[in-house]
Amino acid sequence: MLKLDFHPAGRHFLQIPGPSPVPDRILRAISYPTIDHRGPEFGALGLKVLAGIRTIFKTVHPVVIYPASGTGAWEAALSNTLSAGDTVLMFETGHFATLWKKLAEKLGLRPEFLGLPGIEGWRRGVQADLIEARLRQDSGHAIKAVCVVHNETSTGVTSDIAAVRKAIDAAGHPALLMVDTISGLASADYRHDEWGVDVTVSGSQKGLMLPPGISFNAVSPKALEAAKTAKLPRSFWDWEEIIAMNQTGYWPYTPSTNLLYGLSEALDMILEEGLDNVFARHQRLAEACRHAVRAWGLEIQCADPSVYSPVLTGVMMPDGIDADAVRRVIYDRFNMSLGAALGKMKGRMFRIGHLGDCNDLTLMATLAGCEMGLKISGVPVAASGVAAAMDYLAAHASPLPLRAAA
Numbered sequence: 001m002l003k004l005d006f007h008p009a010g011r012h013f014l015q016i017p018g019p020s021p022v023p024d025r026i027l028r029a030i031s032y033p034t035i036d037h038r039g040p041e042f043g044a045l046g047l048k049v050l051a052g053i054r055t056i057f058k059t060v061h062p063v064v065i066y067p068a069s070g071t072g073a074w075e076a077a078l079s080n081t082l083s084a085g086d087t088v089l090m091f092e093t094g095h096f097a098t099l100w101k102k103l104a105e106k107l108g109l110r111p112e113f114l115g116l117p118g119i120e121g122w123r124r125g126v127q128a129d130l131i132e133a134r135l136r137q138d139s140g141h142a143i144k145a146v147c148v149v150h151n152e153t154s155t156g157v158t159s160d161i162a163a164v165r166k167a168i169d170a171a172g173h174p175a176l177l178m179v180d181t182i183s184g185l186a187s188a189d190y191r192h193d194e195w196g197v198d199v200t201v202s203g204s205q206k207g208l209m210l211p212p213g214i215s216f217n218a219v220s221p222k223a224l225e226a227a228k229t230a231k232l233p234r235s236f237w238d239w240e241e242i243i244a245m246n247q248t249g250y251w252p253y254t255p256s257t258n259l260l261y262g263l264s265e266a267l268d269m270i271l272e273e274g275l276d277n278v279f280a281r282h283q284r285l286a287e288a289c290r291h292a293v294r295a296w297g298l299e300i301q302c303a304d305p306s307v308y309s310p311v312l313t314g315v316m317m318p319d320g321i322d323a324d325a326v327r328r329v330i331y332d333r334f335n336m337s338l339g340a341a342l343g344k345m346k347g348r349m350f351r352i353g354h355l356g357d358c359n360d361l362t363l364m365a366t367l368a369g370c371e372m373g374l375k376i377s378g379v380p381v382a383a384s385g386v387a388a389a390m391d392y393l394a395a396h397a398s399p400l401p402l403r404a405a406a
């Protein structure tokens with residue numbers, strides 16, 4: 001029998017790169033009574049979260065909020081802007097880029113998948129020069145959109161979105177730029193307007209510290225224009241009616257009222273800390289985590305230090321070690337969940353999430369669980385990663401003092 005009320009002493013360490021742990025403050029907000037989604041209070045909540053989420057995307061344009069997981073927002077981005085048979089240029093950075101491409105195929109689009117061969121492409125970010133070269137060949141402008149993943153959650157590699165914009169402009173190509181930052185938003189710096197992104201896709205259960213269940217499309221004026229002639233069938237996902245009703249804080253259908261309470265609370269928390277402080281906190285924890293991996297003598301999945309993810313770290317296992325067996329030991333012995341390797345990397349690495357509601361001691365406990373699990377599993381460990389991470393954190397003060405002097 002499935003026992004969901006099983007509660008071992010202490011708390012479970014949910015160190016997967018999403019869903020991330022939901023702070024008590026947000027859980028309490030979500031537990032408020034559900035209200036009438038056509039009543040007067042709801043409009044005020046709607047207007048607040050719609051304005052606040054724009055700040056997080058760094059856009060002055062509409063952000064559409066769906067009662068759906070991130071996958072729904074992927075589908076919405078494509079179905080609002082494209083027509084059957086359209087060519088889309090997608091870049092293979094890992095498992096999530098691959099899933100988005102499969103979704104595009106199912107919608108009747110023609111995705112072209114660019115990338116570096118083998119697992120090499122799963123260890124580096126988007127190569128903007130390859131995109132530029134491909135767009136230059138496309139003099140007839142058959143390619144309608146370029147789609148890239150900003151934070152590839154399957155590998156722990158980010159991509160330089162400004163460079164992709166530059167590549168599209170350098171080629172003088174009119175394709176839309178669509179970006180998945182489902183796991184990057186509110187953890188890694190992201191600038192929808194400044195980077196000239198047309199549709200940005202995101203979700204609730206990663207950097208935003210919410211449970212799964214709502215997702216987003218940030219939409220540029222050019223994308224709204226494309227929606228007027230796009231012919232893919234869409235109803236639930238259609239931006240037009242949602243954006244029109246959002247003017248007064250309402251939705252055409254029942255929104256996720258309680259998750260929007262949670263979003264309101266999450267926005268307060270993130271903006272109180274300050275977005276730049278949130279990003280710096282993630283960078284610092286990620287660097288401490290990498291110090292641990294290097295001390296263990298293990299390899300970091302991301303092979304290009306300029307694009308290390310601040311959200312998660314992929315840890316590669318030596319040959320002959322099954323990463324899933326190590327994860328299982330850590331789960332059984334220390335009540336901690338780590339991310340499994342996906343797709344091409346299956347069994348060869350595990351992923352440590354350090355995103356959202358995470359601080360120095362959360363990370364230290366996580367690394368202690370990893371180090372013990374590696375030793376129990378017989379993985380040769382060169383030196384203490386825990387000690388290396390502690391030294392790093394002690395030597396590099398947090399940019400935002402936890403307790404301001406009274």
Ligand SMILES: *Cc1c(COP(=O)(O)O)cnc(C)c1O
Pocket residue numbers: 018069070071072096149151152153180181182183203212
């Ligand atoms: C989590 C994630 C998704 C999938 O989102 P769901 O909420 O599981 O549908 C897509 N892309 C990236 C980069 C992700 O991290």
